[in-house]
Amino acid sequence: MILPNDFDFTQGNLQDFVDCPYRFYLRYILRTTWPALVVDQALEFEQRGQAGGRFHRLVQQYLLGVPEARISALAAEDPLPDLGAWWEDFLTYVPPWLGGQRWVETTLTTTLAGQRLVAKYDLILSGEDGSLTIFDWKTAQRAPGKAHLLERMQTRLYRLMLVQASPTFFGGIPAAPAQIAMNYWFATHPENSVSLPYSQAAYEQDQEDLTRLVEVVCSATREDFVRTDDHKKCRYCVYRSHCDRGVAAGDLEGYDLLDEDTDSLETLPAFEDLPEIEF
Numbered sequence: 456m457i458l459p460n461d462f463d464f465t466q467g468n469l470q471d472f473v474d475c476p477y478r479f480y481l482r483y484i485l486r487t488t489w490p491a492l493v494v495d496q497a498l499e500f501e502q503r504g505q506a507g508g509r510f511h512r513l514v515q516q517y518l519l520g521v522p523e524a525r526i527s528a529l530a531a532e533d534p535l536p537d538l539g540a541w542w543e544d545f546l547t548y549v550p551p552w553l554g555g556q557r558w559v560e561t562t563l564t565t566t567l568a569g570q571r572l573v574a575k576y577d578l579i580l581s582g583e584d585g586s587l588t589i590f591d592w593k594t595a596q597r598a599p600g601k602a603h604l605l606e607r608m609q610t611r612l613y614r615l616m617l618v619q620a621s622p623t624f625f626g627g628i629p630a631a632p633a634q635i636a637m638n639y640w641f642a643t644h645p646e647n648s649v650s651l652p653y654s655q656a657a658y659e660q661d662q663e664d665l666t667r668l669v670e671v672v673c674s675a676t677r678e679d680f681v682r683t684d685d686h687k688k689c690r691y692c693v694y695r696s697h698c699d700r701g702v703a704a705g706d707l708e709g710y711d712l713l714d715e716d717t718d719s720l721e722t723l724p725a726f727e728d729l730p731e732i733e734f
């Protein structure tokens with residue numbers, strides 16, 4: 456195995472491997488930094504990314520009980536005008552869904568194929584009816600459809616890990632996959648939230664596929680980390696000039712920011728600080 460000793464699997468690095476094994480190799484094994492823009496509107500890209508982080512913090516404070524008026528004042532003063540609109544739409548659309556016990560910014564860890572996996576959730580809601588609902592806030596410009604979201608590593612890993620961790624939320628009693636759903640809410644498309652209920656069949660498929668995926672990554676040699684054949688994946692990849700896949704960055708409009716505000720390596724807490732959920 457050529458993975459670093461301190462390596463943890465996350466939805467982000469698994470998605471990188473699925474999108475392009477060579478990108479995974481450069482980013483997580485060689486830890487190569489490359490001086491290229493992800494999109495051609497670098498300043499706007501950076502501003503939107505930072506505003507997404509601020510929006511997540513506002514929502515976190517709201518869910519933890521900070522008075523709405525104080526948060527609204529912060530949102531109104533934000534340097535990116537979009538953020539004030541995201542916040543207003545959040546207050547319009549989301550609070551009616553928030554009945555139940557809240558688990559805000561919760562990190563779960565587990566093992567699969569003998570490897571550590573880490574997932575950070577914006578919100579988990581446990582309902583009196585036995586439901587467990589994952590909420591994920593997105594500030595990307597584009598709101599992808601259900602089919603795309605179902606394929607994402609984030610959806611597959613987060614729902615699977617919550618099944619495994621469910622006894623923690625219900626006094627030691629495990630939840631069935633059918634009690635779990637993952638909801639995406641898009642600040643830029645507030646009326647188009649997507650709910651993805653889980654099932655026993657999907658859970659078994661995820662368990663099989665993700666176990667195999669982790670085993671493939673762990674057993675890969677240098678030669679196995681090949682460049683993707685899908686050149687569309689290179690358009691927004693910082694390594695494209697290194698790979699001779701073009702030098703011009705893609706445009707911001709087309710960039711899929713889905714994972715930029717979730718579990719980047721910088722935002723994950725140190726592994727030793729986390730409770731590990733065994734399965």
Ligand code: SF4
Pocket residue numbers: 474475477478481682683688689692693694695696698700
């Ligand atoms: S530029 Fe393309 S081939 Fe190279 S690492 Fe990025 S996605 Fe992979």
